[in-house]
Amino acid sequence: MNSIITTETPATAAPIRRGALHTLSILVNNEPGVLMRICQVFSRRGFNIDSLVVSEGRNANFSRMTIGISGNPDGLDQIIKQVSKLIDVIHCFEHTSDDSVTKELIMIKIACAEAERSQALHITAHFDGKTVDLTPSSMIVMITGDSPKIDAAVTMFSQFQIIETVRTGKVVMARGEQPT
Template sequence: MKSIITTDTPVDIPAKAQGPTHTLSILVNNEPGVLMRICQVFSRRGFNIDSLVVSEGRNANFSRMTIGISGDPQGLDQIIKQVSKLIDVIHCFEHTSDDSVTKEMIMIKIQCSPAERSQALQITEHFTGKTVDLTPVSMIVMITGDTVKIDAAVVMFSQFEIIETVRTGKVVMARGEQAT
């Protein structure tokens, strides 16, 4: 019988196997097939998409894609150029922590008895989280922040039985007057 692996199955991936991470912001026409064409560029170049967030912009004709990728930094400039040449792509930029603000969100559902609840609430408060659901035997906590903060919160909540996690990809916005 095969074992089932879900998105909540812990998998240890050595950092060196993933390679350096990069965050790209891509403004595109809001048209069918755009995401597929962009993903093919990454696939052909051997980059893995670690996170992907797509949402309609202020103008419904455009969508913003924020893509977290890992792979050889030598090919990154070429990927940005190839993505920028695609039909329906307005622009593509790499953002660093120096020129942008990057955040993620996670919801963690833990099994937690009333006796354990105060400890879980202290952890939630420490990470500036919010309790979004509470039952006699479980609670759901929502935490926002950078990747390091989200990872640290998961480690701290691991002392409880984690029932489920749902995590967004990165969202990014350029600092100051620079366009995202």
């Protein structure tokens, strides 16, 4: 008999928040040690990194970091100034939903018998998701959207046994002509 091992926290556990949520976009030189120096600035100021996405830009010499942080908003301007002064940082901006588009991706693996499959597929379709893997006893669903949509999808899928989730964290792009 196969048993499913899960690394997830129960759906009833509330996430720990340590202050207001902020999304920063940081353009950096693609060099070793840059991320460590940026993380030290957040740590010294008592901000927690909730999500982190780093990828090489169109030019391989640069990387874009999108960092979701929580902490006292009074210290945010100081953090942005300190990060901007670091070697290898080109610029650092805070983005809000008014000036940017923010999306996340989640993959959810659920235990799903054949009898439950149509209900799981219905939930997937509701959230404009896609089934990326299907076995006789489980399925993996991929959903993209803003944070509330992702949270709602996880809540709906919690009626099944969630084996595992993998969530990207936020990616952000400034609207219009404004740089990200």
